[in-house]
Amino acid sequence: MKLFILLTLLTSLAFATENDFSHMPKSFAVSGGKAVFADFSQANYSINYDLNAKKASVLAEIKLETLEDGYPIFDSVSAPESLSIDGESVSAIEISTPDQATTLRILDKVIKAGKHTLIVNISLTTLIEFVDGGVKSAFWTSDLSERKFLERYLPANFEFDQVEMTFLVKFIGAKAKQVIYTNGIVTELDDNTFKINYPAYYTASSIFFHTVPQGATSELRFTLKSIDGREIPVVVYFSKTSFGASLERLKDKTIEVFHELESDYGPFPHPSITVLQAGSGGMEYCGATMTDFSALGHELFHSYFARGVMPANGNAGWLDEALASWRDDGYQTISSLSGSSRMSAHPYYTRITDRAAYSFGERFMSYLDGKLKSKGGLKVFMRHMVDKKVFSPLFVEDFIQEMTNFYDVPVSEDFKKYTFGTEFTNSGLKIKSQIHRKMSLEEMQKFL
Numbered sequence: 378m379k380l381f382i383l384l385t386l387l388t389s390l391a392f393a394t395e396n397d398f399s400h401m402p403k404s405f406a407v408s409g410g411k412a413v414f415a416d417f418s419q420a421n422y423s424i425n426y427d428l429n430a431k432k433a434s435v436l437a438e439i440k441l442e443t444l445e446d447g448y449p450i451f452d453s454v455s456a457p458e459s460l461s462i463d464g465e466s467v468s469a470i471e472i473s474t475p476d477q478a479t480t481l482r483i484l485d486k487v488i489k490a491g492k493h494t495l496i497v498n499i500s501l502t503t504l505i506e507f508v509d510g511g512v513k514s515a516f517w518t519s520d521l522s523e524r525k526f527l528e529r530y531l532p533a534n535f536e537f538d539q540v541e542m543t544f545l546v547k548f549i550g551a552k553a554k555q556v557i558y559t560n561g562i563v564t565e566l567d568d569n570t571f572k573i574n575y576p577a578y579y580t581a582s583s584i585f586f587h588t589v590p591q592g593a594t595s596e597l598r599f600t601l602k603s604i605d606g607r608e609i610p611v612v613v614y615f616s617k618t619s620f621g622a623s624l625e626r627l628k629d630k631t632i633e634v635f636h637e638l639e640s641d642y643g644p645f646p647h648p649s650i651t652v653l654q655a656g657s658g659g660m661e662y663c664g665a666t667m668t669d670f671s672a673l674g675h676e677l678f679h680s681y682f683a684r685g686v687m688p689a690n691g692n693a694g695w696l697d698e699a700l701a702s703w704r705d706d707g708y709q710t711i712s713s714l715s716g717s718s719r720m721s722a723h724p725y726y727t728r729i730t731d732r733a734a735y736s737f738g739e740r741f742m743s744y745l746d747g748k749l750k751s752k753g754g755l756k757v758f759m760r761h762m763v764d765k766k767v768f769s770p771l772f773v774e775d776f777i778q779e780m781t782n783f784y785d786v787p788v789s790e791d792f793k794k795y796t797f798g799t800e801f802t803n804s805g806l807k808i809k810s811q812i813h814r815k816m817s818l819e820e821m822q823k824f825l
């Protein structure tokens with residue numbers, strides 16, 4: 378049995394690496410050579426919160442592999458304080474991609490194709506608040522503006538890359554116990570030190586992490602029985618200052634949505650569920666969300682599509698928002714659609730999601746459902762995608778190919794017409810973006 382588990386694990390890891398390489402963005406020319414993307418296989422983050430000095434720092438040790446000689450690419454919004462590659466000190470510079478779609482960092486040293494170890498030191502200063510003898514800190518993300526995934530807080534890779542990640546979190550000088558809400562496995566090493574292991578399928582958009590001093594939140598823990606027999610641990614919580622929120626109501630809604638999703642798309646893909654009720658709209662993570670009450674169904678749906686069937690880049694990001702919005706409005710069917718969009722056709726290195734996904738994208742899914750009605754409609758394909766493609770980040774082209782194969786009906790012309798256009802044209806549709814309304818850091822800070 379153990380051998381079987383080991384073999385399964387090795388096979389799935391090998392598959393993840395293969396998928397990473399086939400979805401890695403192309404290298405590009407920079408002065409003196411090429412900037413090359415890397416496959417990160419392991420990233421260990423030591424995160425130290427010094428409560429006396431009111432400072433936090435991160436030491437990241439990243440095992441990576443490049444396929445070409447060149448300047449290796451990574452990203453971190455904060456400028457690194459020091460870096461080394463294979464033990465040699467280096468520096469890094471921030472540059473734009475040739476299409477100006479995004480900004481990233483490259484080392485100032487050409488390295489040979491192969492396996493390397495990158496070490497990065499940074500200060501953690503974003504979304505952190507030191508309170509009497511404790512700290513409130515979170516790594517909340519957004520896909521609606523640039524560089525708002527893990528790279529907002531820690532050195533990380535682009536979203537295509539699945540990386541086995543660990544956190545070693547130390548609260549130095551803590552007067553009270555810190556509580557950690559996260560979608561990884563937490564081991565308490567001592568009163569103030571915690572090790573967190575995240576599943577190897579996680580990417581830069583997967584991790585939910587939030588720590589507060591004990592007593593700052595109200596929480597309810599329970600388990601949900603999956604249709605596959607697992608007892609899935611669940612925590613629902615909110616800040617003590619969230620007036621009017623009800624844990625029982627949050628629990629009931631979580632249970633209702635969980636059963637709806639399992640009956641439509643099969644066993645819940647993740648080993649735990651974490652729900653923080655806060656903010657306006659919401660954001661999804663693997664088996665977790667920070668959301669207002671009204672968006673809870675939408676956000677948990679994303680544990681199947683977005684954080685289950687995952688986008689490998691910005692041009693695939695609209696698919697899951699279109700599907701989630703299609704669910705929110707009751708899976709409507711239409712037989713014709715006017716207008717077009719460029720949801721799939723932003724510049725190559727784009728990392729963010731086109732907001733037309735919530736409106737035009739939803740209508741496009743309604744249209745596909747109508748077109749495929751005689752073949753069972755769109756939901757049977759979604760279930761198939763969860764079965765076949767869960768945890769394999771994909772391009773929109775992969776999605777189109779899977780759909781074509783599944784129905785044996787050509788759909789690429791529809792995607793081309795409605796999603797590979799040059800602009801969003803459908804004057805009758807308003808862009809709905811309340812679900813993932815972009816919260817500023819100041820707004821997020823209020824919910825720490």
Ligand SMILES: [Zn+2]
Nearest residue numbers: 698701812813
């Ligand atoms: Zn969404």
